[in-house]
Amino acid sequence: MDPVSQSLGILDLPCELLFMVFEELKASCWDPDKRKMRIYKIQAIRNVRLTCQRFCSTSxxxxxxxxxxxxxxRSVQRFQDISQHPLIAPGVRSIRILLHYYNGSLVEDLSAYEIYNAGKIRGIVRNLEWEMNHHSRQYTDIFLNRTREGCRQAMKIAEAWEHPGQSDDEGLFKRMARSGHDIYRSLYEEQELLREQRRFTRHVAEGMARMSGARELEFCDPGFSYKPASNYDLMEYGKMMKMLASPSPWDDGEEFYPASPPCEIVFDLPLTLREIGVQLTSLRIDVSLHRPEIDVPSQEHSANLTAAMQSLRRFKYVYGELCYGQPIYHYTFAVLDNSSIEEIHLNRFPNPSECVFEQMIPQRDYPSLKKMRLESCLFHLRCLSRFLNGCNPAVFKHLDLHVMDLLDGTWAETLGILKGSCLDYFSIGCHMGGGSLILGDELWQVKWDDDCPIQFWRQLNIHHVAREISSHD
Known part of the structure; x- marks a missing residue:
């Protein structure tokens, strides 16, 4: 080996190879319980960036x-800073918008705010008590005693807020509530400032336009999650105040203290993106659009939404709660009225009793559709047949029907329709009603077990291959 070759190191590699090295490093990060995998991947790249200027620019x-x-x-400013970073922004692919919000009804009524947070405290205490009863061996006696005392003190706070005049420490607890309420009000005012004249929508759209690869959008509501006991210390004032200042989950506006969540962003952002020349390729919605405060869009508005979705390849509406209302139908109709869509995932409970193919999916051809999953929906057999006829048999190969119900016909007839299609794979999981799946002289095995789905698929040179079929009528 000549002296020149011996002196070469990793910094002498071309940028293209360094890209591949760092991509492999990020992909190799692994968390056994999969809870912190994203954190580990980010930390790995952070460490690479700190190594030297060359590594920083290429990773x-x-x-x-x-x-x-x-x-x-604060969140909007961070988003803008990322979108303007010349090295980080090009790598962003997806924008996730959290739609939990600060509730105007709680801002206007301190008593309602106290009762609302008393309910959260009770939920935390129940979760802690359950975990201590079932997993006490994981914690030290000191931790368990402190946590039990914290639960006792927290319940005193909850009871004082729910039943004024019955606690000796009511004055202290009232001051705590007022302090939390002041912070909550200031954050509510920030939120409303951003909602005025669609400022938030404009900031997000402009940021996505600067990030050339960010063409995937997700709307979600993380809700209020009860964390493991080790993450809570109800005797620590700072953590209690953080809980009091936390936003409300989207659904609390319906269930507890009515107030309008920021519904408009789900409708306005795709239109604003189109106005500035950004076409989405993926859209996921994990919040309920069945809300009384959402107006049915006008014909012009729906046409503009359809125009904004002409490059969309993946659409998921996966909010799974019992809901009433019509607006989601208009939204999904507008979104899915395009020839580019490749994947569809719809999840809704069958209430009211209407066919998903008539109410949520336009009657049109889908030349690019490859895969579809429907959950908790109802359908007519004729509509299923019509939909399959509108798909490209050379492209559409995968269909999942999960927790579905028939509006007419039988599951045997449904299976016959699916077998007669060009699908390589189709599944029916935990179906309801419609009759037996035993098909005469064909060797389909049946096992009555709710925990395992019904699956059918085809493979090369094998006309039909059947695994265990599991269902209930």
């Missing part, structure tokens, strides 16, 4: 593939 685009933004000034 920064891997730092963030997804950016989360909330409707508050």
């Amino acid at each position: 920064s685009h891997l730092l963030l593939d997804s950016v989360t933004v909330e409707m508050n000034l």
Whole structure:
């Protein structure tokens, strides 16, 4: 080996090879319980960026593939900073918008705010008590005693807020509530400032336009999650105040203290993106659009939404709660009225009793559709047949029907329709009603077990291959 070759090192590699090395490093990060995998991947790239200027410039685009933004000034500023970063911004692929919100009804009524947070405290205490009863061996006696005392003190606070005049420490607890309420009010005012004249929508759209690879959009509501006991210390004032200032989950506006969540963003952002020349390729919605405060869009509005979705390849509406209302039908109709769509995933409970193919999916041809999953929906057999006829048999190969119900016909007839199609794979999981799946002289095995789905698929040179079929009528 000549002296020149011996002196070469990793910094002498071309940028293209360094890109591949750092991509492999990020992909290799693994968390056994899969809870912190994203954190581990980000930390790995952070460490690479700190090594030297060359490593920083060739790895920064891997730092963030997804950016989360909330409707508050701090989050919006962070989002703008990322979108303007010359090295990090090009690597962002997905924007995730958290739609939990600050509730105007709680801002206007301190008593309602106290009762609402007393309910959260009770939920935390129940969760802690259950965990201590079932997993006490994981914790030290000191921790368990402190946590039990914290639960006792927290319940005193909850009871004082729910039943004024019955606690000796009511004055202290009232001051705590007022302090939390002041912070909550200031964050609510930030939120409303961003909602005025669609400022939040404009900030997000302009940021996505600057991030050339960010063409995937997700709307979600993380809700209020009860964390493991080790994450809570109800005797620590700072953590209690953080809970009091936390936003409300989207559904609390219906269930507890009515107030309008920021519904408009789900409708306005795709239109604003189109106005500035950004076409989405993926859209996921994980919040309920069945809300009384959402107006049915006008014909012009629906046409504009359809125009904004002409490059969309993946659409998921996966909110799974019992809901009433019509607006989601208009939304999904507008979104899915395009020839580019490749994957569809719809999840809704069958209420009211209407066919998903008539109410949520336009009657049109889908030349690019490859895969579809429907959950908790109802359908007519004729509509299923019509839909399959509108798909390209050379492209559409995968169909999942999960927790579905028939509006007419039988599951045997449904299976016959699916077998007669060009699908390589189809499944029917935990179906309801419609009759038996035993098909005469064909060797389909049946096992009555709710925990295992019904599956059928085809493979090369094998006309039909059947695994265990599991269902209930």
